[in-house]
Amino acid sequence: MTTQQILEKLVSFPVLGGDSNLEIINWIKQYIESFGITSFLVYNNDNTKASLHCRIGPAVDGGVILSGHTDVVPVKNQPWDTNPFELVEKSDGNLYARGSCDMKGFLACCLATLPNMVKANLKKPIYFAFSYDEEIGCLAAEALINHIKATYPETPKFAIIGEATMLQPIIGQKSIHILDITVNGSEGHSSRIKQEVSAIHEAAKIVLWAEEKMNTLVKTSNDARFNPSHSSLHVGTINGGIAANIIANKVTLSLDIRCLPKDNPNILHQDLIHFCKEREKTRRSIFSGFKIEVEENHPIVPAFSTNETAEAVDLIGKITGNYNWNTVSYASEAGYFANAGFETIICGPGSIKQAHRANEFISKDQLNKGTEMIDALVLHLEAIA
Incomplete structure (x- = not known):
């Protein structure tokens, strides 16, 4: 043949x-x-x-x-x-x-x-x-x-x-690590935004964390052989909320991490976990049930x-x-x-x-x-x- x-x-x-x-x-x-x-x-x-x-x-x-x-x-x-x-x-x-x-x-x-x-x-x-x-x-x-x-x-x-x-x-090639993140907040009237914990607002903080972490890597870890020449973090999906005047109680988002061979994706994973735990401590004084769950979409591809x-x-x-x-x-x-x-x-x-x-x-x-x-x-x- x-x-x-x-x-x-x-x-x-x-x-x-x-x-x-x-x-x-x-x-x-x-x-x-x-x-x-x-x-x-x-x-x-x-x-x-x-x-x-x-x-x-x-x-x-x-x-x-x-x-x-x-x-x-x-x-x-x-x-x-x-x-x-x-x-x-x-x-x-x-x-x-x-x-x-x-x-x-x-x-x-x-x-x-x-x-x-x-x-x-x-x-x-x-x-x-x-x-x-x-x-x-x-x-x-x-x-x-x-x-x-x-x-x-x-x-x-x-x-x-x-x-x-x-x-x-x-x-x-870079490694790839995809994480699924679920933010559980408290639902309520939008006028009570300071008395509730918006899952959307907290999810936005995770997006900003990923952006800031990547900007740090741009400055501290580069390999000119690659394009882009640094490890990258990218939020590819974000879903949550049902109306403009309802505080969202649940948001899901996906985070794609692609690391240079010299960078360790497990460290970035743990940095994310640490950030989420700190957010939980901060917001549970307002809503005791606030929780951020981070799960692997699939194992790290090295x-x-x-x-x-x-x-x-x-x-x-x-x-x-x-x-x-x-x-x-x-x-x-x-x-x-x-x-x-x-x-x-x-x-x-x-x-x-x-x-x-x-x-x-x-x-x-x-x-x-x-x-x-x-x-x-x-x-x-x-x-x-």
Whole structure:
């Protein structure tokens, strides 16, 4: 099958983050095993989802992991011109479908080059590591990596995360931590604003706290490789109140924290908790039931930073011809692979500008170049001593 034919099959599985991915992962497993390669499934607790990994090539140290995820983001209420789960080729040279760019295009490149991997005289192995639930917090990455380590006595050296970068090497990403905050105040007539505790007014203080904390980080912690060059705090949603003349008794808001690799998101989390506890002490003299609850939306997705002189950067340069690295502020599974001890880099076909939007696409040129990159990796692993 060609890369485009495989991509056509992969996008036909409408697996959203949180959904069961067994249908697509079992198709991938059957495809891989048709070439005589043994693959392993790593199930979630109730066996409704599974990650997959396999090794192609010799059982020796120093291999390369190719990592991708099988889930996609929703399409509901997006103005698609075509069926999101059917690959449509248009005259502009682009292939349209949900997941075509993020990131089933990379999976298709991996699977299309599998026949060449099997035939090659690889001196170092190639591993596939395909996960589920990446789009809702990279929930499967850690278990998948642990299973890889437990399965193979040999240790891979590199991990290439195939997120859409236009095949530019990405050597760093920020962490992401999303917190859900609920402010519980006291309801009453708006004329009693000083006798009650408005959940909206208190929520506004949290927003200002986040802004001031970020301004402090701008001055005290910078990394010029990133844009923005500091850790960021952003309130993305805020909901509460029922009328202008009613003091709101409940407000919910979400806080998105993205930290540089050198900053600790746990510290910012604790700073927020401390601020909220201080507000509780201050306002409970007016309303004893005043409370601010802070909950994790999902666990912290870790940052990563690979030195620009690392072998992984040179490896990507050799197989893509692109040595011009960059960094990103979006989250991926790269931090988990880096924390596990692998030299990690993000590099894949397609543009992140197309991800998560209506009429998502990957160009045929990028899909072909992604396939060429992995074929070049095969040749590289054949040629090394």
